[in-house]
Each structure stands twice: as structure tokens, then as C-alpha cells.
Amino acid sequence: DTGVSQNPRHKITKRGQNVTFRCDPISEHNRLYWYRQTLGQGPEFLTYFQNEAQLEKSRLLSDRFSAERPKGSFSTLEIQRTEQGDSAMYLCASSLPSQGDEQFFGPGTRLTVL
Amino acid sequence: AQRVTQPEKLLSVFKGAPVELKCNYSYSGSPELFWYVQYSRQRLQLLLRHISRESIKGFTADLNKGETSFHLKKPFAQEEDSAMYYCALSGVGGSNYKLTFGKGTLLTVNP
Numbered sequence: 001d002t003g004v005s006q007n008p009r010h011k012i013t014k015r016g017q018n019v020t021f022r023c024d025p026i027s028e029h030n031r032l033y034w035y036r037q038t039l040g041q042g043p044e045f046l047t048y049f050q051n052e053a054q055l056e057k058s059r060l061l062s063d064r065f066s067a068e069r070p071k072g073s074f075s076t077l078e079i080q081r082t083e084q085g086d087s088a089m090y091l092c093a094s095s096l097p098s099q100g101d102e103q104f105f106g107p108g109t110r111l112t113v114l
Numbered sequence: 115a116q117r118v119t120q121p122e123k124l125l126s127v128f129k130g131a132p133v134e135l136k137c138n139y140s141y142s143g144s145p146e147l148f149w150y151v152q153y154s155r156q157r158l159q160l161l162l163r164h165i166s167r168e169s170i171k172g173f174t175a176d177l178n179k180g181e182t183s184f185h186l187k188k189p190f191a192q193e194e195d196s197a198m199y200y201c202a203l204s205g206v207g208g209s210n211y212k213l214t215f216g217k218g219t220l221l222t223v224n225p
Contacts, residue, residue, distance in 0.1 A: 003157075031211060042118075042200050043158070046132030063123065091158070095211075103213060105158040 004106035006092050012112045013082055020078045021109045025094030032075050033103060034067055035091040041063065043091055049075060060097060082113045115139045118201050127174035127191050128224050135186040135219045137175075137201030145203040147177055147184040148213070153200045159200070163184075171195070191223045 005024045011029050029052050035043035046065070047057045051072040061067075062071050064082075069075040079086055088108050093103040118139040122198040127133050139145065164177040164184060167209045175186045184201060201216045 033211065035213075038216065040123075042202070042217050043213070044213065045212045048211050050211075077216075101211075102160050102163075104160075107157050 002090055004104050006090075006106040006109050008111075009107060010110045012114065014094050014114050015082060017082055017083060018078065018080045019082055019111065021090055021091030021092075021111075023075045023094075023106060025073070025075070025092070026096075026104055029058055029094035029096045029104075030072065031070055031093075031095045031097065031101070033093040034075070034077055035093065037089040037091060037108070038087075046077075046090075062073055079111075080110075084097070084113050087113045090106060116203060116205070117205055118214055118216035119200075120201055122219045123217070124145040124220050124222070126171055126222045126224060129193055129215055130190050133188050133195070133221065133223075135201075135221065136200050137184045137186065137216060139182050139184065139201070139203050141205070142164070143180075143203075144179075144206055146206055147175070148202045148204070149173070149175055149184075149186050150200040150202055151216070152200070154197070159202070171206050182213045193223045193225055196223045 007022045017065045032049040034046040045059050047067050049069040052069050064080045066076045089108045091108045092106045095101045095103045119138045147164040151161045152158045173188045198218050198220050200218045202213045203215050
């Protein structure tokens with residue numbers, strides 16, 4: 001499968017624990033995005049990378065959230081001191097401007113905070 | 115602020131009937147509009163975008179700047195069209211990366 005992949009697919013954690021998710025974009029896609037989707041809502045933009053540079057962070061991304069894309073390939077999203085309100089589906093997408101910049105989405109990581 | 119409104123949470127039609135999923139947007143400028151679809155147990159995928167002016171799987175959508183709408187239409191619905199549909203917009207130029215989604219409409223096509 002050459003699409004966007006995300007790991008883990010599911011994560012259950014206790015409040016106060018730290019969690020880290022990984023996203024592997026489509027090879028050669030230089031743009032990478034993180035979105036969050038809660039029940040009954042559409043995806044909401046969290047942050048965006050062009051190569052290894054993080055160019056925008058949404059106000060939704062509190063100080064407990066950090067994202068990296070160290071070599072411009074895969075990305076990680078870490079949530080520190082998780083809260084029950086962090087329970088959501090975390091989606092990753094990637095795109096290539098020279099190919100129309102269509103965002104291709106991964107399957108998501110479903111986080112449940114108990 | 116940019117916003118996308120999908121007024122119908124649920125839409126149910128019979129096979130062969132026309133279907134229209136409504137989408138209205140708010141954006142200061144000229145946005146790019148998209149329809150994304152998520153079939154059961156599959157990932158979110160692009161259905162169509164207004165700049166390509168294509169018909170995908172029999173679906174079309176016309177951007178009406180006067181009414182700030184981008185409704186999705188299909189003349190004869192099929193059972194395999196049953197899915198969650200999201201309307202989305204992005205800016206043009208420097209802010210063309212960030213998608214703003216509506217809450218989605220769950221379409222059910224009954225046999």
C-alpha cells in the first residue's frame with residue numbers, strides 16, 4: 001500500500017499519560033497535515049509542514065501538543081498529559097503541489113482517554 | 115473567518131432518485147471548494163474539486179459565488195453512493211494548504 005499510513009490505529013490511555021502518533025506520508029509528498037476529528041464533526045486543521053518546516057499551528061493545538069517532521073519524511077504528533085477532551089480521531093494527510101496539491105488522507109489514529 | 119455549513123446531517127433517498135447535498139461557505143476572498151467522501155470503513159478521499167470541473171461517479175458540483183454555495187448533485191442515486199460526504203474549502207495562494215470542513219452529511223441510498 002503506497003498511501004498515507006498512520007500508527008497506531010487505536011490508542012487507549014489514561015488521563016495524564018503522554019501519547020505519540022506517527023504518520024508516514026506518500027513518498028515524495030513534501031506537504032504534511034494533521035487534523036483532528038471528534039464525533040459528529042468534520043476534520044479540523046491542527047498543523048502543517050512543508051518539508052521539515054512547521055509553517056502553521058492552529059489555536060486548537062495547545063502547549064500540550066507538539067508535532068515534528070525531522071527529516072521531511074514521517075511526522076510525529078505528541079500529546080502530553082492527555083485529557084478526556086483529547087479523545088478523537090487524529091488524521092494525517094500529505095500532498096504534492098506539483099501534482100495538484102490534492103490532500104491524501106491516512107486511516108487515522110483513534111485516541112481514547114479514560 | 116472561514117466556515118463551511120452543511121445543513122443536513124442525514125439524507126435518505128431511494129435508488130434512482132436525484133440527490134442534492136447542500137453546502138454553503140463563508141470566506142473573504144475566492145476560495146477553492148472540495149467535496150470529500152468517506153465510505154464505510156474506508157479513509158477520507160477527494161471526490162471532486164470545483165477548479166477541475168469534472169463529473170466523478172456521476173456527481174457534479176457548481177460553485178455559485180453569489181449564493182456562496184457548492185451543492186453536490188447526482189441525477190440518479192445508486193446504493194454504492196451511501197457514505198459520509200464532507201464539503202471543504204481552502205484559501206488560494208499563500209493559505210491554500212489548510213482545509214476547513216463542514217460537519218458532513220450522511221447519505222443513505224435505499225434499494
